[in-house]
Amino acid sequence: MVLLDELVDKYAAKDLGSLFNEVGIKSDKIPPGNRQHLKEVTLGQWLLESGRATSELSVKHLNFAGLKWREPEMNGFATAINIKVPSEPQAVDFCKFASVDDFIKGYWRFLTRSPYQGLEEHTDTPEIFVKFLKSQGYAGDPNYVSKVMGLLSEAQQLLASARGVAIPLFSPKLQVTRAPNEVETGQNFRVEGVASPEDKGRILSIKIDNRFPADGVPISEDGKWLFDFVFHTAGDRTMQISVGSQTVEIKIKAVEETPTPLGSIVINLTKPVGFGVVNNNLGQVKAVKERLRNLGYDWVGNPNTVTIDTGTVKAIKLFQSIIAGRSTLAGDGRIDVGGVTHRWLQAANAPRWLTMPPSDSTIGFVNYELEQTNDNHDFGTHWLADTILAIARDYQASYRNANSGAAPFAINDVSRPHGGDTPDHAGHETGLMCDVLLPRNDGQSGGINYWDSPYDQKATRALLKSIRKQKLVRAVFFNDPKLMGEGLCVHAAGHQHHIHFEINPPVRA
Structure with missing residues (x-):
């Protein structure tokens, strides 16, 4: 593993900002905060491509990324070597590098080629970066992105070790990762968490106020779990969530449903408004659209028509997902008379x-x-x-x-x-x-x-x-x-x- 150690040590010491400027990548377009995870994910690529620095291409020619010879971009950074590799039906010209340092520089030089123009705009996360490379023809394997991402943790460990840092391994245990502190009675809310990988497939038991059992919740293959719940009685409520000998408890304050106060915004509806329904009452549709527009959802569409277009539905779905506390879009795009969305649209603290x-x-x-x-x-x-x-x-x-x-x-x-x-x-x-x-x-x-x-x-x-x-x-x-x-x-x-x-x-x- 001497060759891999050399690659990791030299890459850990590299300043990517200076390297980008040297090879022709626009370093000012890549936020400094993105450079560390770029270093980690590209090392993950090299681990995959080179079989952890054991492939013939890496051992004999210091090409850890399977880079094929391309002119004129690689002139002065590498030389061409014609060899047969297992992934190709016949011999192909690959890049041969004189040193590990030359390879590191040459890899980033390779990415200045025309297929990868605009690379700087795709560096916000490791996955985005690898997806971009694959989409531009870097790799043909349909599972390339997942394979590289599967090596990201190992790459992080290697780079940290090269700097004398030991990263402790995380052992998940039963814990809540998302839960509200306070909810309104009748309001649906979500609780999410993780469990030990050994508990995947098991059923969590849930007890409310240490007395009332609720439906059990399965733990998924990745150890995550979630459930939705509604409190119908106000008060300081508790949830006990258990699997095996492990139990966690969360406290949630449930407050009485708020009546619509005098002087608040009133949107009178006699029929639903939104996706999948026809409401030809211009006054009702206009009231909904104007309220959403005034709250900042200005893609809601023309308020002077009863037309419910894509913008209207998207605005309603976003509004619904927000008031439900979701991290992803989950609304149905429909405002039912007297329903949660209708009540929130009239709220003084409706989300802007x-x-x-x-x-x-x-x-x-x-x-x-x-x-x-x-x-x-x-x-x-x-x-x-x-x-x-x-x-x-x-x-x-x-x-x-x-x-x-x-x-x-x-x-x-x-x-x-x-x-x-x-x-x-x-x-x-x-x-x-x-x-x-x-x-x-x-x-x-x-x-x-x-x-x-x-x-x-x-x-x-x-x-x-x-x-x-x-x-x-x-x-x-x-x-x-x-x-x-x-x-x-x-x-x-x-x-x-x-x-x-x-x-x-x-x-x-």
């Missing part, structure tokens, strides 16, 4: 859709996402915007005022302009989730893992405490074992280089 707050140095807040011109995950609910500003003010007052050199509270991805599917994340579709860059010892943010020496654990602890103080926050994902042990965050795959937090809807007012 807007751009997230701009950076504000007076409270130590940086909206890194808003400053990125090549990305558009800048939108979310006003509930999240208010929570973000509250976190910034608390972190500034509780920590940064006494530690003037500490990094600010810097956020990254939220949701896209109209919510919905995003290639960057599994989630982030409803404006209730936010990514946070890790504080660094040099006062900057991002571009590191929690095991890297620039990581500022004290500032991160203070920031997590400020996040946890917020009433609507339901989940905080970050993989620092010490901070997980302090109960400030829970583990989630891929969250070693950023914090992810989520909020629940407030009780309808």
Whole structure:
């Protein structure tokens, strides 16, 4: 494994920003925070392509990525060698490199070729990057992306070890990852969690207030579980969730359903409005569209017609998914008379859709996402915007005022302009989730893992405490074992280089 060790050691020491400039990749278009996971996922590629540096192409020619010879781009970076490899029916010209350093440089030079133009726009996550390469013809294997992603953890371990850092292995146990703090009676809500892999296929038992059993919930093959529930009685409620000898308990406050107060916005409906129904009452349809438009869902369509178009349905679905506290779109696009969506549309605190707050140095807040011109995950609910500003003010007052050199509270991805599917994340579709860059010892943010020496654990602890103080926050994902042990965050795959937090809807007012 000497050759693999050399590859890992040299790659761990490389500054990708300088390397990009040297080979012709636009480094200013790739956020510094993306470079570490690019290094990790490309090492995962090389582990796959070279059989962990054991293939003939890697051992004899230092080509760990299966790079074929291409002129003129590879002139001066490699030489051509005609050989027969198992994946090709006949001998093919491949790149031969003089040293491991030359290979590392040559790999990134290879990606400056025309099929990979625009690569800089596809670096936000490891999976996005590999999917882009495959879509442009880098690999023909239909399972290429999943194979590379399956080696990502190993690549992370290797790069960390090269820097003298040991990454502890995470052993999942029964825990709740998402749950509301407060709900309205009659309001459907969701509880999610994980269990040990050994418990996959088993049934969780659920007991309400230590007395009332609820339907059991299966644990999926990946150890995750979820269920929806409704409280019909107000009060301080508890849920006990158990499998085998393990039990976790959560407390949820259920408050009485809020009646529509005098003077509130009233939308009188006699028929449903939305997907799959015909309502020719212009006044009713107009009232719904105008309310959604005034709340910021301005793609809802022309309010002066009864037409329910794609924009109308998408706006209603997003609104429904938000009030249900979902991380992905799940609404039916239909507003039923007197139903939950109808009641929320008339609520004083109905979710407004807007751009997230701009950076504000007076409270130590940086909206890194808003400053990125090549990305558009800048939108979310006003509930999240208010929570973000509250976190910034608390972190500034509780920590940064006494530690003037500490990094600010810097956020990254939220949701896209109209919510919905995003290639960057599994989630982030409803404006209730936010990514946070890790504080660094040099006062900057991002571009590191929690095991890297620039990581500022004290500032991160203070920031997590400020996040946890917020009433609507339901989940905080970050993989620092010490901070997980302090109960400030829970583990989630891929969250070693950023914090992810989520909020629940407030009780309808």
